[in-house]
Amino acid sequence: MGILVIAEHDNRALKSATLNAVSAAVMMGPDVHILVAGKNCADVAATASRVGGVTRVLCVDADTYASVSPEDLAILVASIAPGYSHIVTAATAYGRNFLPRVAVALDVAQISDIVGVLAPDTFVRPIYAGAALATVQALDDVKVVSVRSTGFDAAPCGGNAPIETLAAPRGCGLSRVLGQKLTSSSRPELTAARVVVAGGRALGSSENFKIIDALADKLDAAVGASRAAVDAGFVSNAYQVGQTGKIVAPELYIAVGISGAIQHLAGMKDSKLIVAINKDPEAPIFQVADYGLVADLFQAVPELTAELG
């Protein structure tokens, strides 16, 4: 009984979150296979075959998966599932969308957002915005699990798995992607960046947010934001960090003008080093910060950027 990991990709590159999911999968059992479903996705399958710990790549290359609907992907995964003890994917927007449908097709529960594997059937997952960690045992025969990237290191390179091509089952056409509006950025991807500089409501406007960009550029960092900053339209929703946004754990997280609501902390409190810049010494963000600077961000941030020059 192997472990099946469903890859996330854009037909060109494998998303880094899949590598974290593979690391979690390796802890669940010995035989880890990756499913790559897409259109003209041979490069992704080749990348997947080189991931350490992967023993087989299943590649389904078909028009149906050019832009995958959760309904069709779940049908595909369910058709491959017999013979696997675990179905695993990254707990990204993509993974969260289709995986519960797979669980229904197999009539089993799903364990979401795990950050630890204690036994093949026992997992650790945050609840209440990370205020508590639950250890749960999945009682169903097949475990359907989504993996929070920050809980596991990325699987290393070094595999050499065979690639097997599978035929695609018929799509069901229940939903259709009309288009995507993606935030393009030359900066590192938020969930995989070594450094994140995040701005909050205090920035006041998208114009002012440029001081965050300038600091991020100096540090080769990704840019993040609080919900308040996204709601106010300073930056795209793709930047939101928190319980209902992205979960990040970079080596360095710099929170600028962010108060530190629990819903924000849920997305960044596992960062290795946290720096907070806030003019209110009572702001809760200072309770999780390794280095705190009580200052007006409009002075401190440009000064910091210059100092790094």
Next chain:
Amino acid sequence: MKVLVAVKRVVDYNVKIRVLPDKSGVDIAGAKMSMNPFDEIAVEEAVKLKEANLVSEVVAVSIGSAAAQEVLRGALALGADRAVLVETEADLPSLNVAKLLKAVVHKESPQLVLLGKQAIDNDAGQTGQMLAALLNWGQATNASAIKLEGAAVEVTREIDGGLETVALSLPAVITADLRLNTPRYATLPNIMKAKKKPLDVIAADSLEVDLRPRIKTISVNEPSPRKAGVLVPDVKSLVERLRNEAKVI
């Protein structure tokens, strides 16, 4: 056309959660309870569809204990027409909740089911997708805009890289993200009116749904606290510390 909106009673998002000393769960005794914020957004959206004459009836449903009636009254005060409580004392996994909701869908025959994208207690984010799969309906999760035209729906979804637009045809399941709308406050007259709106209670056991336990909670623990940090007096000393003490830049 009828819309069904599912709402969950959860610990209010402002409450600071503590783990019970015996690690069997979190201490919610006496905690302020509220409607899950994402579900409130789902209710608001359903009411707006009704106000726009795209929908004729909004039915709120909750799976939970008798106390969940409060949350249903809250949905009625926001503008839902009637409510259904599927009563159970058990803390059910999402799969079982979705199966009960499916049974309610069969009784009510809505064309659209709206739910929050996740509940802020379990943070599982599964119920909407599971319900859609059980019904073999199309789904759109994390909705930040919904355009309904006859039997066609266009939904803008929040995805990791930005936004995605999907087309569905009814019947369908849609889950609400934060930026779909800002829920109204229930006015006092509407709270009074809500007390008179119909609220049916059905025992979960009577729905003949497989409710066997699926997940066992072994323990609940506090996350390890972060070690106390320091305040630095100025930008220069911050940079100094980052370079020489933490060595991250």
